[in-house]
Amino acid sequence: MSRAARTAVLRDAVGLGVAVGLYGVAFGAAADAAGLDPWQALVTSLLMFTGASQFAMVGVLGAGGGGPAAIGSALLLGTRNTVYGVRLAPLLAPRGLARRLGTAQWVIDETTALAVAAPDRGLARLAFLTGGATIYLVWNATTLVGALGAAALGETAQAALDAVVPAAFLALLWPRLRAGAEEPAVARRVALGGAVVALVLTPFVPAGVQVVAAVVAVALAGRPRGAA
Amino acid sequence: MSPGTLWAVVLVASLGCYLLKLAGLSVPAAWVERPWVTRVVTFVPAALLAALVAVQALTSGQDLVVDGRLAGLAVAALALALRAPFIVVLVLAGATGALVHVLTG
Numbered sequence: 001m002s003r004a005a006r007t008a009v010l011r012d013a014v015g016l017g018v019a020v021g022l023y024g025v026a027f028g029a030a031a032d033a034a035g036l037d038p039w040q041a042l043v044t045s046l047l048m049f050t051g052a053s054q055f056a057m058v059g060v061l062g063a064g065g066g067g068p069a070a071i072g073s074a075l076l077l078g079t080r081n082t083v084y085g086v087r088l089a090p091l092l093a094p095r096g097l098a099r100r101l102g103t104a105q106w107v108i109d110e111t112t113a114l115a116v117a118a119p120d121r122g123l124a125r126l127a128f129l130t131g132g133a134t135i136y137l138v139w140n141a142t143t144l145v146g147a148l149g150a151a152a153l154g155e156t157a158q159a160a161l162d163a164v165v166p167a168a169f170l171a172l173l174w175p176r177l178r179a180g181a182e183e184p185a186v187a188r189r190v191a192l193g194g195a196v197v198a199l200v201l202t203p204f205v206p207a208g209v210q211v212v213a214a215v216v217a218v219a220l221a222g223r224p225r226g227a228a
Numbered sequence: 229m230s231p232g233t234l235w236a237v238v239l240v241a242s243l244g245c246y247l248l249k250l251a252g253l254s255v256p257a258a259w260v261e262r263p264w265v266t267r268v269v270t271f272v273p274a275a276l277l278a279a280l281v282a283v284q285a286l287t288s289g290q291d292l293v294v295d296g297r298l299a300g301l302a303v304a305a306l307a308l309a310l311r312a313p314f315i316v317v318l319v320l321a322g323a324t325g326a327l328v329h330v331l332t333g
Contacts, residue, residue, distance in 0.1 A: 022315050035229065040238050047242035050249070052273060057241050059280040061229070064289050067237040071244065073280075076272055078245040083269050085252015086260045094253065104250040156326050163300025163325020164318050166285035170301060171317050173277035174308045187274045194275030195282035202287045214279035219268050 009118055009127045016110050017134025020051070021142040026168045027054055028146020033161050034062035038147035045143040049136065050108050052172065053077040056211075059169065065208015072212045084112040091115055091124045106132030193218045296328030 024045070031041035036058060048054050053074040060070040085107045092115065094103040106128065114127040150161055176187050194214045201210035229237075252260065260266075285301045286292055300321035307317045 026314075026318060036234060036238070037231070040231075040234055044238050044242065047239070048245045050245050052277070053241070053245050056276060056280060057237070059284055061234075061237070063283045063287060067229070067233060067240075070237050071241040073276060074241040075244045075248065076276055078248040079269050080273065081245070081249040082252040082255075083260055083266060085249055086255075086257045087252075089253050089257070100253055101250065104253055105246060107249040107252060156329055159296055159329030160322035160326035163297045163328075164322040166281050166297055166301050167304035167318055167321030169277050169281045169284060170304050171308060171314050173274065173281060176274050176277075182270055187271060190271045191274040191278035194278040198279035198282050199286060199292065202283065202292060203290050207287075207289055211276065211279045211283055215272055215275045218275040219272060222267070222271065 005119055005123055006126065009114075009123050010130055012117075013114055013127050013131035014134050016114065016131055017138050020110065020135050021138045023051055023168075024139045024142030025146035025149070026164070027051065027058070028143040028148070029150040029161055030055060030062065030146075030165045030168060031058045031143070032147050032150035033158075033165055034058040036061070036147070038144060038151060041147035042140060042144050045140045048074065049105060049139065050078060050081055051139070052080070052109075055169065055172065059165070060208040060211055062165065063207050063211070065211070066206060069206075069208030069212050073208075073215070076212070076215055080109070081107050084108070088112060088115055088128070091121055092128055093121075103128075106136065108135070110135055190218050190222070193221065296325040296332070299328050300325040 027045065028038070028041050031044065031054075032038070036044070044054050044057070048057075056073040056077050057070045060073050085104065088103075088107060088111075092103060094100040111128050111131045114131040115124040118124040118127045153161060173191060175181060177184055177191060181187060197214035197217045198210045201213055205213065281301070285297045286294065303324045304317050304321040307320050312320070
């Protein structure tokens with residue numbers, strides 16, 4: 001592998017790692033708003049380590065949802081990583097059980113994007129490892145900063161935080177709806193469907209269940225029909 | 229929710245998410261790479277995130293509530309449409325929420 005290609009891979013990996021730090025602060029703050037203490041927020045980032053699932057879990061808990069709905073929504077978003085793993089397995093070819101168990105923890109959106117974009121397998125491994133290590137460190141450190149910071153807020157700042165949480169979800173959703181995303185028109189219909197079903201169900205089902213129900217309803221509406 | 233229950237939720241959800249990651253590295257690719265599976269996986273986040281936006285901005289328990297969160301969300305949408313960075317979107321939404329809270333007491 002050439003020196004220039006190596007440098008480019010390292011630069012992208014570290015750059016992305018630093019960029020996720022802001023989301024880590026937002027997650028720590030959202031976890032505090034949902035009633036998690038800073039340790040629970042940190043352990044979530046250490047062990048779950050997949051941003052969208054973590055946001056979904058604290059989102060449901062913050063809405064007053066129960067454990068099964070919170071776990072279910074985290075798992076629904078976690079299925080993405082299964083598809084990423086299938087894509088990464090031939091690239092990274094982790095040999096032996098211990099290496100595979102370790103590799104699995106870092107299979108997320110960002111590391112997959114880095115590894116798949118690398119020009120060859122050696123660089124893909126380097127991108128995955130350096131990206132995974134940087135993101136893991138920054139994500140956990142900034143989670144703790146966000147959780148401790150939010151825990152120290154007064155009443156007006158708490159109102160600000162309440163407004164930040166839905167805005168953070170919207171910011172996560174936005175790139176999936178924009179022109180240039182995968183089938184943005186379908187994604188927009190799916191998003192609108194999810195939001196409407198969730199709001200309509202809110203008065204009738206226990207808090208948090210409407211989120212999972214909305215996803216299931218939308219997935220069923222788009223299921224393959226007949227022999228397809 | 230008691231701290232013990234919260235810990236259980238955190239640990240069970242984390243273990244489940246880890247096993248989903250591990251499964252991708254371990255199962256035959258043909259099990260996962262079916263058109264309908266990849267399609268559902270592609271669009272589930274849009275439905276889930278939109279449902280969370282709606283629930284976080286407009287509900288409190290089982291009630292629909294309009295307050296500073298909705299104003300913050302509108303400002304966030306405007307900022308996103310203007311391609312503002314993530315941190316700017318969050319700060320604007322937070323400032324709007326705090327302002328409405330102060331104005332409405």
